[in-house]
Amino acid sequence: xxxxxNVSRRGFLKGLAxxxxxxxxxxxxxEMLWGQQSNDARTDDARTDADKAAFxxxxxxxxxxxxxxxxxxHRSEMGTVIRTTLPMVLAxxxxxxxxxxxxxxxxxxxxxGDQNTDGSHSIRSFFDVVRLSGATARLxxxxxxxxxxxxxxxxxxxDLHVVVHSASGRRLGYGELATAASxxxxxxxxxxxxxxxSAWRYIGKGMTSYDLTDLVTGKAVYGMDxxxxxxxxxxxxxxxxxxxxxKSVDNTDALKVSGVSQxxxxxxxxxxxAFQPLGGVAVLANSTWAAFQGRKKLKIDWDNxxxxxxxxxxxxxxxxxxxxxxxKVIRAQGDVDKVFTPTAQTFEGExxxxxxxxxxxxxxxxxAEFKDGKVHAWAPTQNPQxxxxxxxxxxxxxxxxxxxHVTLLGGGFGRKSKPDYVAEAAVLAHKVGRPVKVVWTRxxxxxxxxxxAVAAMYMKAALDSNGKPTAWLQRSVFxxxxxxxxxxxxxxxxxxxxxxxxxMPYDVPNLRIENGPAKAHVRIGWLRSVANIYHGFAVQxxxxxxxxxxxxxxxxxxxxxxxxxxxxxxKGVEYPNYGASLETYPWExxxxxxxxxxxxxxxxxxxxxxxxxxxxxIAAHRSFLTYVATVVEVEVNDQGDIRIPRVDIVVDAxxxxxxxxxxxxxxxxxxxxxxxxxxxxxxxxxxxIEQSNFDSYPVARINEVPYQTNVYLVESDAPPAGVGEPxxxxxxPALCNAIYVATGKRIRELPLSRTNLGKES
Amino acid sequence: xxxxxxFKVNGLAHSFDxxxxxxxxxxxxxxxxxxxTKFGCGVGLCGACTIHKNGDAIRACITPVSSLAGTEIRTIxxxxxxxxxxxxxxxxxxxxxxxxxxxxxxIMQAIALLKSxxxxxxxxIDEGMAANICRCGTYQRIRAAIKAxxxxxx
Numbered sequence: 001x002x003x004x005x006n007v008s009r010r011g012f013l014k015g016l017a018x019x020x021x022x023x024x025x026x027x028x029x030x031e032m033l034w035g036q037q038s039n040d041a042r043t044d045d046a047r048t049d050a051d052k053a054a055f056x057x058x059x060x061x062x063x064x065x066x067x068x069x070x071x072x073x074h075r076s077e078m079g080t081v082i083r084t085t086l087p088m089v090l091a092x093x094x095x096x097x098x099x100x101x102x103x104x105x106x107x108x109x110x111x112x113g114d115q116n117t118d119g120s121h122s123i124r125s126f127f128d129v130v131r132l133s134g135a136t137a138r139l140x141x142x143x144x145x146x147x148x149x150x151x152x153x154x155x156x157x158x159d160l161h162v163v164v165h166s167a168s169g170r171r172l173g174y175g176e177l178a179t180a181a182s183x184x185x186x187x188x189x190x191x192x193x194x195x196x197x198s199a200w201r202y203i204g205k206g207m208t209s210y211d212l213t214d215l216v217t218g219k220a221v222y223g224m225d226x227x228x229x230x231x232x233x234x235x236x237x238x239x240x241x242x243x244x245x246x247k248s249v250d251n252t253d254a255l256k257v258s259g260v261s262q263x264x265x266x267x268x269x270x271x272x273x274a275f276q277p278l279g280g281v282a283v284l285a286n287s288t289w290a291a292f293q294g295r296k297k298l299k300i301d302w303d304n305x306x307x308x309x310x311x312x313x314x315x316x317x318x319x320x321x322x323x324x325x326x327x328k329v330i331r332a333q334g335d336v337d338k339v340f341t342p343t344a345q346t347f348e349g350e351x352x353x354x355x356x357x358x359x360x361x362x363x364x365x366x367x368a369e370f371k372d373g374k375v376h377a378w379a380p381t382q383n384p385q386x387x388x389x390x391x392x393x394x395x396x397x398x399x400x401x402x403x404x405h406v407t408l409l410g411g412g413f414g415r416k417s418k419p420d421y422v423a424e425a426a427v428l429a430h431k432v433g434r435p436v437k438v439v440w441t442r443x444x445x446x447x448x449x450x451x452x453a454v455a456a457m458y459m460k461a462a463l464d465s466n467g468k469p470t471a472w473l474q475r476s477v478f479x480x481x482x483x484x485x486x487x488x489x490x491x492x493x494x495x496x497x498x499x500x501x502x503x504m505p506y507d508v509p510n511l512r513i514e515n516g517p518a519k520a521h522v523r524i525g526w527l528r529s530v531a532n533i534y535h536g537f538a539v540q541x542x543x544x545x546x547x548x549x550x551x552x553x554x555x556x557x558x559x560x561x562x563x564x565x566x567x568x569x570x571k572g573v574e575y576p577n578y579g580a581s582l583e584t585y586p587w588e589x590x591x592x593x594x595x596x597x598x599x600x601x602x603x604x605x606x607x608x609x610x611x612x613x614x615x616x617x618i619a620a621h622r623s624f625l626t627y628v629a630t631v632v633e634v635e636v637n638d639q640g641d642i643r644i645p646r647v648d649i650v651v652d653a654x655x656x657x658x659x660x661x662x663x664x665x666x667x668x669x670x671x672x673x674x675x676x677x678x679x680x681x682x683x684x685x686x687x688x689i690e691q692s693n694f695d696s697y698p699v700a701r702i703n704e705v706p707y708q709t710n711v712y713l714v715e716s717d718a719p720p721a722g723v724g725e726p727x728x729x730x731x732x733p734a735l736c737n738a739i740y741v742a743t744g745k746r747i748r749e750l751p752l753s754r755t756n757l758g759k760e761s
Numbered sequence: 762x763x764x765x766x767x768f769k770v771n772g773l774a775h776s777f778d779x780x781x782x783x784x785x786x787x788x789x790x791x792x793x794x795x796x797x798t799k800f801g802c803g804v805g806l807c808g809a810c811t812i813h814k815n816g817d818a819i820r821a822c823i824t825p826v827s828s829l830a831g832t833e834i835r836t837i838x839x840x841x842x843x844x845x846x847x848x849x850x851x852x853x854x855x856x857x858x859x860x861x862x863x864x865x866x867x868i869m870q871a872i873a874l875l876k877s878x879x880x881x882x883x884x885x886i887d888e889g890m891a892a893n894i895c896r897c898g899t900y901q902r903i904r905a906a907i908k909a910x911x912x913x914x915x
């Protein structure tokens with residue numbers, strides 16, 4: 001989930017009518033942002049409260065004459081508190097009183113730039129943009145007051161929600177100035193000055209969620225809660241095998257269910273699937289329950305299509321075999337083959353991570369209405385512009401005629417960046433001429449996901465007499481995400497190879513990094529941390545194996561492999577760096593070292609007395625431009641049950657805008673990682689996914705997660721980096737490395753539920 | 762309605778004469794518009810739909826309306842309707858919610874737990890809350906908020 005992926009998606013979507021939604025790059029603030037005219041051409045249903053306010057100098061902010069400040073949240077809220085944090089940054093530059101700020105959730109609209117809330121980049125991509133937006137408004141308020149007082153603007157400044165003329169002591173509130181400010185020309189960017197860090201009110205101190213009260217009183221409105229009078233409810237029976245098609249359906253019994261009004265066949269997707277509906281049979285009814293019941297009565301004959309023989313056990317063997325053979329070289333230095341001689345001391349390891357499902361607490365859901373040639377959709381979506389693109393493509397209407405209202409999301413983790421479910425609602429609403437709410441069951445959610453790729457990794461090192469690598473080979477094989485946009489894609493694309501693989505940071509004289517081909521038999525997609533999950537697991541587990549083999553302290557050994565602080569040189573290597581420039585966000589091994597050194601200290605590494613059956617494990621990983629080191633303490637009893645008493649995480653994410661919220665993201669990442677490690681596994685037989693609900697796809701519960709997770713944020717003036725995802729990748733190998741210390745059992749395959757960790761009798 | 766089922770929701774009398782197998786969850790959400798109670802799994806595995814029946818925490822998604830005759834149902838909408846409940850206050854103080862979708866159920870479960878165990882131990886919390894999943898992973902804060910709420914006058 002990185003910004004650069006938007007670019008790769010764009011490439012693959014070129015053939016689709018809906019490609020335009022991806023054209024705006026994440027870091028790009030369109031000039032049309034600036035100026036009052038930016039919104040005037042829009043019809044009322046596409047205008048925000050900010051647009052309608054007396055003073056609206058740009059698309060992100062509007063000020064009413066009563067002093068109310070509307071700030072537009074154009075990113076989606078799924079628990080990272082971004083809907084609060086970016087507006088808070090704008091409010092800081094505006095010197096606005098947070099109590100008088102109202103947040104206005106944007107519809108999908110290209111004028112905001114990128115809205116795809118994934119890739120942990122909302123802050124880094126929009127920090128400067130929203131600061132400039134707030135500072136522009138502030139400058140215009142100052143100019144309006146100066147004009148009124150007939151004094152130079154340079155003699156005026158702002159205090160909380162007021163402009164002040166210090167010499168005369170005169171003050172005017174923002175509301176009083178709104179009308180006058182609206183008549184001024186909008187200054188150019190170079191005329192606007194941002195606050196110095198010392199003057200920040202909110203940035204770096206943080207703010208709790210704007211929605212906090214609603215979140216604890218049941219008033220928060222998610223997609224599941226969207227309502228239109230006269231709406232009907234739909235539940236869809238999808239083809240059980242990816243790529244399958246309907247042969248015939250008998251709906252006689254379904255229509256007998258009380259409340260069921262009709263059934264509608266949805267066409268299968270035309271390859272590549274991208275974000276099209278999967279197809280199937282929809283049952284429409286006057287309640288969700290009636291739709292579910294009716295669906296159970298459908299009698300359907302399916303053509304299961306080309307994936308009908310897909311068997312994940314067999315597929316695993318194929319991936320592992322591919323990983324054992326030379327593949328495409330994506331980065332190399334020195335010559336590993338010269339070192340891997342028959343007499344060399346070498347060590348190999350094979351690692352495996354299965355398909356993973358997102359399972360956000362809110363199953364997929366969308367409400368759509370088709371009226372007067374336009375679609376209005378209410379959806380918990382991470383990407384309202386992708387909703388516009390796919391709905392416009394499905395219905396043959398323009399993107400501007402797709403109004404996507406973004407509700408709160410009951411979790412997302414990447415799944416809700418892919419709007420197939422919203423397209424289903426739009427297609428049905430278009431057919432029946434009434435608002436339709438499509439509700440996926442949990443079973444639908446787990447069986448028809450865009451799964452995080454299954455991956456096999458092969459590692460080999462040649463070691464000197466001290467056990468230090470002189471040559472390092474690593475090879476990964478996984479079905480790529482790009483396969484949903486290009487049916488022939490089998491190799492990892494550069495943005496995903498860059499996730500903890502191309503950028504393996506060790507200072508080894510001979511290095512070769514490879515990637516082998518794998519064909520997808522299910523939809524593959526972004527899931528929190530994405531390829532970093534399996535890449536980080538392989539690199540950090542293999543490192544720990546080498547450390548123990550060399551009888552070295554794993555933390556010291558890790559530091560030694562990273563070597564002296566340096567900036568990794570990617571000359572001649574395709575390394576997209578999460579869409580960020582390497583000048584602004586260089587890969588600095590010194591920062592990785594520092595988080596490791598700090599976690600050694602904070603966790604009491606090497607000093608803590610642990611009982612029998614306990615162990616500490618360490619791992620470190622850079623992802624989404626953030627450096628993280630994690631120490632996990634684990635206890636394993638004779639039966640093989642694990643407990644995780646304590647986790648210490650040190651994070652260098654550059655400037656942290658909202659620290660408390662950031663800590664919560666890393667606490668959550670430890671839990672997400674626990675779920676992946678303990679029980680995350682999707683399998684298939686005859687093309688059908690074998691898991692379906694939280695019994696067969698368990699996620700971690702309160703009694704299974706780390707008891708105490710301590711998060712330490714490194715004070716930094718480096719530009720802000722990601723915080724939603726980077727906690728997951730190092731947690732998993734740190735846990736598995738701890739299990740090795742506790743039990744002597746080395747985990748090379750996930751999930752842990754596949755390994756008996758108990759004492760053999 | 763001769764066969765109508767009578768029960769109370771948040772203090773108000775209701776009479777239901779639809780399909781008696783209808784789970785309470787969908788009656789609350791689709792018929793009464795009480796959407797604070799969430800759909801998460803539909804089979805009683807995740808706790809997002811936790812509500813109170815005569816003061817006990819139950820899963821609305823697997824509770825047929827037919828089983829409710831004469832009962833008092835309470836949902837998140839009624840908790841804190843006249844001032845926030847101590848559990849809700851502590852949920853805010855500890856910044857528990859991330860996405861928040863599971864939190865109605867977590868709060869209903871926590872209130873029921875504190876009723877039976879006013880000073881819950883860690884084991885009590887594990888046992889009392891293990892049926893409620895939070896995918897964002899707010900468990901550490903949930904535990905802290907429950908302990909803090911236990912110190913508050915109810």
